[in-house]
Amino acid sequence: MNQFAEAKDLFSDDFDLSGYFDSLTFEYAKKQLIDAMQTHDVPLVFVLGDPGTGKSFLLNYVQQKVTSVKVAKYFTHPYFDEKEFLETLLSLAGRNIQHNEYSTEALISHLKKNFHGLEYTVFIDEAQLLSEEQVELIRILSDQKIFQFVLAMHKKEGNYILQKDHFKSRTNKRIILEGLSDKEIGRYVENRLLSNNFSDIASMFKPSHLRFIAKYANSNFRTTKKIIKTLLEILNIANREGYKKYSSVNNATLTMAAIDTGLIDVK
Numbered sequence: 001m002n003q004f005a006e007a008k009d010l011f012s013d014d015f016d017l018s019g020y021f022d023s024l025t026f027e028y029a030k031k032q033l034i035d036a037m038q039t040h041d042v043p044l045v046f047v048l049g050d051p052g053t054g055k056s057f058l059l060n061y062v063q064q065k066v067t068s069v070k071v072a073k074y075f076t077h078p079y080f081d082e083k084e085f086l087e088t089l090l091s092l093a094g095r096n097i098q099h100n101e102y103s104t105e106a107l108i109s110h111l112k113k114n115f116h117g118l119e120y121t122v123f124i125d126e127a128q129l130l131s132e133e134q135v136e137l138i139r140i141l142s143d144q145k146i147f148q149f150v151l152a153m154h155k156k157e158g159n160y161i162l163q164k165d166h167f168k169s170r171t172n173k174r175i176i177l178e179g180l181s182d183k184e185i186g187r188y189v190e191n192r193l194l195s196n197n198f199s200d201i202a203s204m205f206k207p208s209h210l211r212f213i214a215k216y217a218n219s220n221f222r223t224t225k226k227i228i229k230t231l232l233e234i235l236n237i238a239n240r241e242g243y244k245k246y247s248s249v250n251n252a253t254l255t256m257a258a259i260d261t262g263l264i265d266v267k
Contacts, residue, residue, distance in 0.1 A: 002236050002239055002240055003198060003200070003201065004201065004232045004233070004235040004236035004239060005232075005233075005236045006198075007193060007196070007198045007201050007232050008228075008229045008232035008233050008236065009229075010192050010193070010196055010198075011192070011225040011226075011228045011229040011232070012225070012229065013222050013225055013226065015056065015057055015060045017060070017061060017064060017065065019192065020061065021184075021188050021191070021192075021221075023054075023180050023184050023188070023221075024181070024184070025053075025176075025177055025178045025179070025180070026054055026057075026058065026177065029047065029054075029058055029175050029176070029177050030058060030061065030062070032173070032175045033045065033047065033058065033062060033150065033175055034062065034066055034068070034069060036148075036173050036175075037062075037069040037070075037121050037148065037150075038068060038069060040117060040118040040119060040148065041118070042118075042148065042171060042172065042173045043118055043142035043143070043145060043148055043149065043170070043171060043172070044138075044142050044148075044149055044151070044167065044170060044171070044172040044173070045148065045149070045150045045151070045172065045173045045175065046127075046150075046151050046152075046153065046158055046162065046172060046173065046174045046175065047059070047150060047151070047152040047153070047175045047177065048152075048153060048154075048155045048158040048159070048174060048175065048176050048177070049154070049155050049176060049177030049178070050154065050155050050156075050179070050220065051154060051220075051222070052220040052221055052222025052223055053177040053178065053179060053220065053221055053222075054177055054221050054222075055125070055152040055153075055177055056076075056125050056152065058152075058177065059074060059123045059125060059150070059152055060074075063123065069121065070119060070120045070121060071120075071121050071122075071123060072089070072092050072115070072120035072121060072122050072147060073088065073089065073092060073122050073123070074122075074123040074125070075122070075123065075124045075125065076125050076126070077125065077126050077129065078124055078126065078127060078129050078130045078131075078134055080134070082104060082133060082134070082137055083099070083100065083104065083107070084099070085134070085137065086104065086107035086108065086111065086137075087099060087101075087102075087107065089111060089115075089122070089147070090107055090110055090111055090114070092120075093110075093111075093114035093115070095110070095114075108140070108141070108144075108146075111141070111146050111147075112144060112146055115146050115147060116145060116146060117145060118145050118147065118148040120147055120148070121147065121148040121149070121150055122147045122148070122149050122150070123150045123152070124138075124149065124150070124151050124152070125152045126152070126153065127151035127152055127153040127158075127161075128153040128154050128157035128158060128161065130151075130161075135161070135164070135167075138151075139167070139170070142170075143170070155176070162174070179218065179219030179220050179221070180214075180219050180220075180221055180224065181219065182210065182211060182214040182219075185210055185213060185214045185217070185219070185224055186205070186207070186210040188224070189202070189205055189210065189213075189224075189228060190202050190205070201232070204248055204249040205249055206249075209249050209250075209254060212251070212254050212258075213227055213228065213254070216258045216263040216264065217263070223261070223263070226261050227254075227257050227258060227261050227263065228257075230257040230260050230261050231249065231253060231254060231256075231257035234246060234253050234256055234257055234260075235247060235248070235249070235253060238253070
């Protein structure tokens with residue numbers, strides 16, 4: 001297999017923890033989140049950031065790698081209705097719950113008996129999609145210190161939600177994930193390739209190429225991976241078909257990758 005075909009898979013947009021990158025913003029956010037979960041004194045934690053800054057990766061990392069905290073449940077989307085949400089949480093205590101076996105009030109009462117003191121944390125990703133009813137239920141559970149909730153959401157919508165009466169007057173913590181610096185993008189690309197034995201490809205990236213990527217990716221981690229993966233696919237095809245002009249990292253192949261990923265409008 002062409003080395004470019006293998007290398008491009010390293011930049012897939014997924015939650016593979018082998019692709020962990022210790023950017024300054026991620027490390028700071030990780031420390032803040034772990035500290036908040038270990039102290040058990042903040043019932044509501046908001047992880048805010050633009051799409052593609054690593055919010056979901058952060059939640060996955062903490063759930064899978066940090067043994068000093070207790071993640072009761074990770075909801076990847078707030079798709080639940082009130083009863084199913086409470087029943088799912090109560091089942092974590094080992095209870096065999098039948099749907100609609102208990103009223104909402106009874107479910108909350110049972111949860112209070114099994115969970116308390118914010119010892120366990122519930123992750124909810126894409127929390128900007130929460131309905132008013134779901135927000136109110138989370139408020140009730142957090143106010144009674146049954147669970148600590150970590151709500152990951154887009155920065156713009158998150159700031160709007162935090163102005164609502166549900167949260168404005170309550171103790172909470174905000175953790176912000178920002179984009180990567182130009183130097184971090186260069187370090188990420190180099191480390192990802194070198195650690196997987198693609199030194200020949202890593203040496204193709206010059207400082208000007210990395211500045212190009214940073215500019216058109218707007219320092220966004222997800223977009224950075226997307227443009228690099230597309231670039232490596234272009235190089236894969238060019239080397240396989242013998243198109244010498246497009247067989248290395250240069251302005252032409254970078255521009256093609258940016259166009260293919262929708263970062264440059266050619267209309």
